[in-house]
Amino acid sequence: MIEFVLDEADLVDVRFAVSPLSELTLSLRVLKDPARYPLHLPWARGIRDVDAEVLLALSTSRGWTPDFLSPRPLTPFTRIEDEFAALREISARAMRRDFRALFGSVPAVLRDRERVFGALETYWEVALAGHWDRVREVLEADIAHRGRETARHGLATMLGGISDRISFSGPAVEVRIAGVDRVVRAGGRGLTLVPSAFARRTAVPVDPAAPPLLIYAARGAGALWETGRRAGPAALAAVLGQVRADLLTALARPHSSTGLARLHGVTTSAVNQHLRALRDAGLLASQRHGRSVVYARTELGHALVSHSVERGSDAARRPLART
DSSP: OEEEEOOHHHHTTEEEOOOHHHHHHHHHHHHHOGGGOGGGHHHHTTOOSSOHHHHHHTSOTTOOOOGGGSOOOSSTTOOHHHHHHHHHHSOHHHHHHHHHHHHSSOOGGGOOHHHHHHHHHHHIIIIIGGGHHHHHHHHHHHHHHHHHHHHHHOHHHHHHHHOTTEEEETTEEEEOOTTOOEEEEOTTSOEEEEEESSOSSEEOOSSTTSOOEEEEEOTTGGGTTOOSOOOOOHHHHHHHOHHHHHHHHHTTSOEEHHHHHHHHTSOHHHHHHHHHHHHHTTSEEEEEETTEEEEEEOHHHHHHHHHHOOTTOOOOOOOOOOO
16 A cells, blocks of 8 residues: 655645656556456557557556656646657666666666657557547546535545545545555645546556656546447437437547537537536536536436436437537
């Protein structure tokens, strides 16, 4: 178990952030052992033309990776370009230190810095760049949900809701991770919480001196690679109208209004009108992130869709009704 001991300053500096580089790093676990990540198999099958020798060497059999590949992001809007630039500023000595901490020595295939950097950058372009908007929507919606939980029920309830491995008995956040047993005093550095679409459980830095960081599995990642969209059930359409039923059904995972408009082939303004009505009815929650507004079903919205699904039917896929 790891304990993050927080003082008063740290308690008001528990923040959420997104790291594209951390997502890249965690996704390497899927390449290493795809059978353990069946939800991501549709994505993994499409990966071609990457330096698999380097990528597979970057993680242990348990999926642990060097700390320099999981930097502490400062905002929910971190860009991969900035993280790659910072990665290239890391000294060879620091990289060797992290490799030795993880593997006991520096694997031969990882001794060429340029090959490592090139493998990671190519992998991003091939495997993740085209999907990043979708992944980011899931992560931002998770952050919005955790923020609402904190406001309504407090920090302890929010942390407990992230995972049954996490508990908060002030002043310590306790995280049960097999093979890890240490106490980390935040000492004014705060605690950064990073949702991930590729994490199955929770992850922390290998180095006990690293800034307090906790990576956890994001809500909604299970539907990340679903393709197509289903028409709203007839029972739901009878109450909401077909357009709003279709939108509510499409929000099995979080989407931005722009993403929904693109998915359904209509204008963003047309979609926004219906999304606002569903939100005002308590069926959706929205959160602004930069220029985007991300929508996610509330518990009421999930319940309404669940109870209105027609038994034994396979709803036809078709374009969103136009109004």
